[in-house]
Amino acid sequence: MQGKAQPRILHIIPSLIKGGAERLVCNIAQALVSNKLAEVMLIQLREGDDYAFLQRDFEHELIPSKLVPSLRGTWHRQTAELNKAIEDFRPDIIHSHLFEAEMVSRDTLFKGVAYFTHLHDNMPQFANLKLSNMLQKQTITNAYEKHWLVNQYRKCNNEFIAISKDAESYFKNTLPADLQKIHLLNNAIEVNRFLRKEKQVLDPEVLRMVSTGSLVNKKNQKFLVEVVKALNQQGKRVVLHILGDGPNRAAIEHEINASGLEDQIFLEGNVDQVERYLHQANFYVHPATYEPLGLVIIEAMAASLACVVLDGRGNRDIHQEGKNGFMIQNQDAKAFAQALVKLHNAPKLYEQITNYAVNYAADFDINKYVGKLMTIYLKSLKNKP
Incomplete structure (x- = not known):
């Protein structure tokens, strides 16, 4: 983006307790900044940080947030502080990681923002209904949350990044056809x-x-x-x-x-x-x-x-x-x-x-990875009205 401001990218993840997704998001944020590709902010929704040693050059905040849907209509929302942080950062891209982050980051949709969901695993909330378990409470809850998220995904023209062919296949089988903007991008390391x-x-x-x-x-x-x-x-x-x-x-x-x-x-x-x-x-x-x-x-x-x-x-x-x-x-x-x-x-x-x-x-080096990721980001931004 020579001659233009760097894109502003916000990553959101539930916590930074030790795990593959948590480490990857820190590596992505650091590599984007180190390679002067973007301005980055990382928000975690609850306490727990095992990767402080990977957080050198990007903004990082803990903002307790939660969104709990209810079939009775009495949703529990704790998203005001998160939404204020998003407004202040003014991101071009919101990139969410893991299901809890999906819910809170899609509650309020911001105009002109490109939304990405990182498919780190086969989230059970997206599984198709089966006769054998469709009357179970957890299955009904999952189906309700999926239905709500699918509607939000349509509103924001959501795109997805799958870490493996297995994850890509799972979501091609569980997402509606009009939402299958899935990019296959294997994870990376330093x-x-x-x-x-x-x-x-x-x-x-x-x-x-x-x-x-x-x-x-x-x-x-x-x-x-x-x-x-x-x-x-x-x-x-x-x-x-x-x-x-x-x-x-x-x-x-x-x-x-x-x-x-x-x-x-x-x-x-x-x-x-x-x-x-x-x-x-x-x-x-x-x-x-x-x-x-x-x-x-x-x-x-x-x-x-x-x-x-x-x-x-x-x-x-x-x-x-x-x-x-x-x-x-x-x-x-x-x-x-x-x-x-x-x-x-x-x-x-x-x-x-x-x-x-x-x-x-x-x-699988992270510096090669963020180059590929930026290509995906920029193509999406180019298509934004």
């Missing part, structure tokens, strides 16, 4: 942050592994206990660091202790410097049964790790079988372990895969 300064050395004696993710059911960390057992049965010594926290921590810890693996599997909790653990490992293992994309897998590739993962659907977009790792289709701990053993026993294959992974991850 590649330089994860690159190794020194060449990696494969430990021939110990399988050094790391895994990252919230300790929740879909991340499926208990499966890794079975994988380590299978590796031990094949005579392999193991060190596995699991990064992340969540409601399943106690259950996972119990499983580790009951299996006598407390000297091989370590629950590290939430950490800021993920790259430090990646650089101490040789393998990245990802047991998620559902993964919208898998930024943590891309980070591991950039850190020169061989990745062995379960098929989480969305991570198919970033996987090339036998080139940047191995994908196991079913929850088969023995098959998962065999893939790791195959790589550990073949240093040349390991080097080939990790070299390819580093080069592959380079295409």
